[in-house]
Amino acid sequence: MSDQPVARLADAAGAVAGNGILDRRLLLRQGLVFGAMAWLPPGAAAGQAGSPRVPGSSRPPWMREPGREFSPYGVPARFEQETARFPAPNRVQRNNGASWTPLHLLEGTITPNGLHFERHHNGVPDIDPGGHELLIHGLVNRALAFSVPDLLRYPLESRTCFIECGGNSNAGWNRIPSRSQAGFFHGLVSNSEWTGVPLGVLLHEAGVKPGAKWVVAEGADAFAMHVSIPLAKLQDDALLALYQNGERLRPENGYPMRLVLPGWEGVVNVKWMRRLELTDQPVMARNETARYTDLMPDGTARMFSFVMEVKSLITSPSSGMVLKGGPGLYQVTGLAWSGRGRIRRVEISADNGRTWADAELQEPVLPKAFARFRIPWRWSGAPAVLKSRATDETGNVQPERRELIAQRGRHGFYHYNGIVNWSVDENGVLGHVYDEVAAQQTGTPDIDADWD
Amino acid sequence: MSDQPVARLADAAGAVAGNGILDRRLLLRQGLVFGAMAWLPPGAAAGQAGSPRVPGSSRPPWMREPGREFSPYGVPARFEQETARFPAPNRVQRNNGASWTPLHLLEGTITPNGLHFERHHNGVPDIDPGGHELLIHGLVNRALAFSVPDLLRYPLESRTCFIECGGNSNAGWNRIPSRSQAGFFHGLVSNSEWTGVPLGVLLHEAGVKPGAKWVVAEGADAFAMHVSIPLAKLQDDALLALYQNGERLRPENGYPMRLVLPGWEGVVNVKWMRRLELTDQPVMARNETARYTDLMPDGTARMFSFVMEVKSLITSPSSGMVLKGGPGLYQVTGLAWSGRGRIRRVEISADNGRTWADAELQEPVLPKAFARFRIPWRWSGAPAVLKSRATDETGNVQPERRELIAQRGRHGFYHYNGIVNWSVDENGVLGHVYDEVAAQQTGTPDIDADWD
Numbered sequence: 001m002s003d004q005p006v007a008r009l010a011d012a013a014g015a016v017a018g019n020g021i022l023d024r025r026l027l028l029r030q031g032l033v034f035g036a037m038a039w040l041p042p043g044a045a046a047g048q049a050g051s052p053r054v055p056g057s058s059r060p061p062w063m064r065e066p067g068r069e070f071s072p073y074g075v076p077a078r079f080e081q082e083t084a085r086f087p088a089p090n091r092v093q094r095n096n097g098a099s100w101t102p103l104h105l106l107e108g109t110i111t112p113n114g115l116h117f118e119r120h121h122n123g124v125p126d127i128d129p130g131g132h133e134l135l136i137h138g139l140v141n142r143a144l145a146f147s148v149p150d151l152l153r154y155p156l157e158s159r160t161c162f163i164e165c166g167g168n169s170n171a172g173w174n175r176i177p178s179r180s181q182a183g184f185f186h187g188l189v190s191n192s193e194w195t196g197v198p199l200g201v202l203l204h205e206a207g208v209k210p211g212a213k214w215v216v217a218e219g220a221d222a223f224a225m226h227v228s229i230p231l232a233k234l235q236d237d238a239l240l241a242l243y244q245n246g247e248r249l250r251p252e253n254g255y256p257m258r259l260v261l262p263g264w265e266g267v268v269n270v271k272w273m274r275r276l277e278l279t280d281q282p283v284m285a286r287n288e289t290a291r292y293t294d295l296m297p298d299g300t301a302r303m304f305s306f307v308m309e310v311k312s313l314i315t316s317p318s319s320g321m322v323l324k325g326g327p328g329l330y331q332v333t334g335l336a337w338s339g340r341g342r343i344r345r346v347e348i349s350a351d352n353g354r355t356w357a358d359a360e361l362q363e364p365v366l367p368k369a370f371a372r373f374r375i376p377w378r379w380s381g382a383p384a385v386l387k388s389r390a391t392d393e394t395g396n397v398q399p400e401r402r403e404l405i406a407q408r409g410r411h412g413f414y415h416y417n418g419i420v421n422w423s424v425d426e427n428g429v430l431g432h433v434y435d436e437v438a439a440q441q442t443g444t445p446d447i448d449a450d451w452d
Numbered sequence: 453m454s455d456q457p458v459a460r461l462a463d464a465a466g467a468v469a470g471n472g473i474l475d476r477r478l479l480l481r482q483g484l485v486f487g488a489m490a491w492l493p494p495g496a497a498a499g500q501a502g503s504p505r506v507p508g509s510s511r512p513p514w515m516r517e518p519g520r521e522f523s524p525y526g527v528p529a530r531f532e533q534e535t536a537r538f539p540a541p542n543r544v545q546r547n548n549g550a551s552w553t554p555l556h557l558l559e560g561t562i563t564p565n566g567l568h569f570e571r572h573h574n575g576v577p578d579i580d581p582g583g584h585e586l587l588i589h590g591l592v593n594r595a596l597a598f599s600v601p602d603l604l605r606y607p608l609e610s611r612t613c614f615i616e617c618g619g620n621s622n623a624g625w626n627r628i629p630s631r632s633q634a635g636f637f638h639g640l641v642s643n644s645e646w647t648g649v650p651l652g653v654l655l656h657e658a659g660v661k662p663g664a665k666w667v668v669a670e671g672a673d674a675f676a677m678h679v680s681i682p683l684a685k686l687q688d689d690a691l692l693a694l695y696q697n698g699e700r701l702r703p704e705n706g707y708p709m710r711l712v713l714p715g716w717e718g719v720v721n722v723k724w725m726r727r728l729e730l731t732d733q734p735v736m737a738r739n740e741t742a743r744y745t746d747l748m749p750d751g752t753a754r755m756f757s758f759v760m761e762v763k764s765l766i767t768s769p770s771s772g773m774v775l776k777g778g779p780g781l782y783q784v785t786g787l788a789w790s791g792r793g794r795i796r797r798v799e800i801s802a803d804n805g806r807t808w809a810d811a812e813l814q815e816p817v818l819p820k821a822f823a824r825f826r827i828p829w830r831w832s833g834a835p836a837v838l839k840s841r842a843t844d845e846t847g848n849v850q851p852e853r854r855e856l857i858a859q860r861g862r863h864g865f866y867h868y869n870g871i872v873n874w875s876v877d878e879n880g881v882l883g884h885v886y887d888e889v890a891a892q893q894t895g896t897p898d899i900d901a902d903w904d
Contacts, residue, residue, distance in 0.1 A: 038594055038595070038596060038597075039587055039589065039595040039596055039597040059676075060579075060583055060584070060672065062577035062578055062579050062580075062672060062673070062674070063577065063672055063673065063674055063676060064674065065674060066545075066547050066574050066575045066674050067547055067572065067574060067575025067576040067577045067578065067673055067674055068547065068575050068576040068578065068703070069539075069541065069546050069547045069575060069576075070537070070539035070541060070547075070549065070550075070551040070570055070572070070704075071537070071539075071551075071570075071704065072536035072537050072539070072551075073527075073528070073536050073537065073566040073567065074537075074565060074566040074567075074568070074702045074703075074704055074705075075525075075566065075702070076525070076699065076700065076702060077579075077581075077700065077701075077702065077703050077707045077708075078578075079580060079581055079582075079708075080699070080700050083699060083700065084524035084525050085522070085523070085524050085525065085526075086524075087521075087522035087523075087524070089521065089522060093518075094521050095518050095519055095520065095521045095522075097522065098522075099522040099523075099524075105699075106695070106698045106699055107608060107610070107647040107694070107695040107698065108610040108645045108646075108647040108695055108697070108698050109610065109645065109698070110562060110645045110697045110698045111698050112564070112565060112697050112698050112699045113526060113564060114525040114526040114527065115525065115526070115698070115699065116526070118522055118523075120519065120522070122518050122519060123518045123519025123520050123521060124519040124520040124521075125514035125515065125519045126514050126519065126520065126530075127512075127514050128514075128531060129529075129531055130531075131512055132512070135491055137491065142490055143490070143491040144490060144491055145490075145491040149776065149777075152768075152783070153777060153780075153781060153782055153783060154783060155783045155785075155812075155826050155827075155828055156559060156783065156785065156826065157814070158559070158560040158561065158814050158824060193560045193561065193562045194560075195559040195560040220512065220514060220515055221514070221515065221519055222514070222515055222516065222517060222518050222519055224511075224515060242559070243558070243559040243560055245560070245562045245564050245697065246558045246559065246560050246561070246562045246563050246564050246567070247528065247532070247535060247557075247558055247564045247567065248528065248529065248532050248535065249529075250526045250527070250528060250529065251520070251526075251529050252522075252523065252526055253526075255529045255531075256529075256531075316604075324601065325601075325605060328605075329605060330605050331604070331605060331606060331607045331608065333607075333608065360607075362609070362610050364816050364818065366816065372610060374607050374608065375607075376607055
């Protein structure tokens with residue numbers, strides 16, 4: 001193996017798209033000097049050769065005194081306090097609204113339970129599981145009630161999948177590009193390993209009557225949040241989840257039990273599940289008529305828009321970050337997901353969409369779950385625009401913003417999945433921009449994004 | 453679909469091994485009444501037919517008042533406080549020792565970060581990442597130092613794998629069966645999605661000199677915990693991890709950076725990584741000579757026993773639990789893992805090993821990671837002994853305790869991977885037993901298990 005710095009290889013080879021996008025496998029074959037600093041032993045003059053020695057004389061303070069004892073339940077380091085959810089409560093009723101996952105500060109694919117996004121309509125109920133049951137009734141042969149101990153006797157299933165609020169990324173509809181950080185613009189989506197009882201098993205226990213087509217799912221919060229769900233989805237891949245990432249659900253994620261409907265918008269993944277009523281038609285609840293619907297250009301309403309379409313986002317570098325090391329090599333990484341199945345490819349552009357190259361997808365790539373993508377990039381020091389474009393296994397491709405607006409108009413609030421453009425200026429500062437065509441598409445005033 | 457209760461199916465069909473072990477796919481084809489209770493609307497007499505109605509008149513207290521507001525970082529429900537790590541500190545020096553993951557209270561395969569087991573030799577250091585660097589030195593062409601921002605410019609990799617302390621399950625060597633709950637007997641193992649820089653890339657940057665065969669890895673804790681690791685493992689699949697389950701490492705798991713050596717015993721997954729010194733031979737540190745070695749029957753010492761062998765454990769039902777519902781159907785579930793690759797199969801016995809049946813393995817089954825297994829069981833009400841036996845993709849089979857003792861003797865402390873027997877008495881109370889042969893294998897007094 002060569003012992004010489006090999007950064008020059010990036011100049012001579014490895015470029016796979018314009019403006020410095022490099023072969024995603026380059027780093028696996030060949031080291032590149034990204035960020036290492038040459039180290040000299042204490043006292044050695046700069047540039048002087050010498051065998052480095054154990055730096056025992058410079059032990060930091062935390063090596064000079066015994067550390068903290070054991071703890072029953074760990075918490076993050078005190079130096080990582082900024083890695084927190086960003087609350088966006090309703091201005092009047094502060095327990096109604098959403099809080100955002102800081103996707104730009106995370107890596108890998110799992111969202112830690114403490115950082116899973118929140119969407120509540122009247123706060124987080126403090127449910128004693130000993131006094132809670134799930135009722136299955138309506139068009140069934142036998143109404144049944146299930147306590148937590150009842151459910152834990154059933155064979156469980158685990159499923160890693162994302163849950164995304166239908167209103168995620170809604171600032172993308174606005175005429176002025178959002179200046180929020182990536183997670184506080186797109187972070188009403190999180191990815192967990194959910195474990196619970198397949199809904200199909202429980203419905204079979206109750207006995208589905210002919211004519212049942214819909215299920216009204218209601219939560220045990222003070223809003224009694226309820227929506228209508230097609231019965232077929234509950235019989236397909238839905239879980240009544242009891243565990244999230246190994247442990248029992250957190251209160252804000254539906255403790256003691258919630259629906260998980262892989263790939264479908266967050267609002268139908270009903271939390272604090274209290275009852276499932278089988279019916280022949282939807283109940284036309286507030287959150288499937290006045291909300292979670294979109295006015296289309298032809299004047300009709302887009303309703304029951306359950307599936308979350310293919311989407312991606314560069315999480316680093318992203319809006320608000322700075323390329324502190326100046327021109328040179330950086331990792332470009334992010335997340336892609338689709339409610340229709342697996343992510344098949346993610347393409348990256350550093351020249352505002354003129355040329356694209358495939359990013360590496362972290363294995364295993366699971367259906368209806370976050371896929372982590374990564375590609376190396378050599379920033380020249382000149383302004384640039386970074387984009388990511390995802391394609392799922394059904395062949396659906398994430399649209400440009402202008403394509404989405406042409407299709408859906410300017411009165412939408414939900415289901416925004418347009419390509420995101422991060423700008424890089426000559427100082428290495430990242431921002432958010434629309435492309436020229438999209439910027440000219442003015443229309444009605446922006447929607448007031450207060451959650452209710 | 454039939455609307456009749458189908459519990460009788462379990463009597464007529466589906467048994468695949470003695471004493472009530474049922475076909476693992478039975479539940480996927482056909483519902484079985486595990487725990488549902490027939491529900492009657494309020495006011496209806498028992499046994500009276502009637503269409504259940506929305507139980508609006510009996511709304512629980514948490515539906516009658518608004519819930520809690522948003523939180524920046526969530527915590528578990530107050531009703532789940534017993535799901536905590538169990539600390540086993542050294543009797544003299546309380547920041548030396550271990551704390552155990554409550555595996556018997558968890559489901560799925562991911563261990564939440566707050567519950568990952570701990571093993572410290574002088575407590576958890578409070579490291580300011582701004583004052584911390586990793587040094588690579590010794591038999592290299594250029595000594596290099598890496599800060600956290602340096603490392604974050606490199607392309608990262610994610611890897612879901614277990615980390616298991618070499619001393620996990622050491623009570624299995626004792627002459628009297630441990631009466632601990634499953635997690636506090638076998639829970640010095642946890643499973644996470646780790647994200648970091650491949651060590652091979654960093655070593656290549658430094659330039660490995662001919663003659664380098666070992667690497668001394670030292671942590672920045674007050675013990676300066678250090679061990680010797682074969683260079684080839686670091687060039688193979690090792691990570692310098694910065695993230696665990698999506699977020700930055702927790703202090704007790706090595707913040708701001710640690711080694712992750714998939715499949716190898718915990719002590720070499722050095723936390724709080726401070727320096728890697730390339731050498732031509734091991735340094736013979738305390739934790740590879742006086743500790744983490746085993747005296748064999750022939751008087752030699754078993755050293756550098758890095759790989760954690762194939763192992764499994766029924767987590768539920770397990771020691772200390774009670775089958776509260778009486779005779780009937782239960783889920784038997786647990787975890788299997790191997791440091792040599794994927795788990796290929798897990799067999800379950802309910803008749804003390806006379807007959808076995810394959811449990812269902814939750815997909816995806818990943819190499820050197822927890823595999824979750826499940827199988828339905830119909831408990832007859834008579835005493836029973838439950839066992840699990842794992843086989844990995846290299847063909848290694850988890851041994852019975854007597855086989856392990858025959859091979860390794862009675863002076864061992866580390867690397868216990870024998871089959872675990874959970875007894876069920878006529879009251880449904882679970883306990884831990886040895887089989888008759890093993891019970892007669894008395895020998896030297898039990899090892900004092902105080903951690904140091």
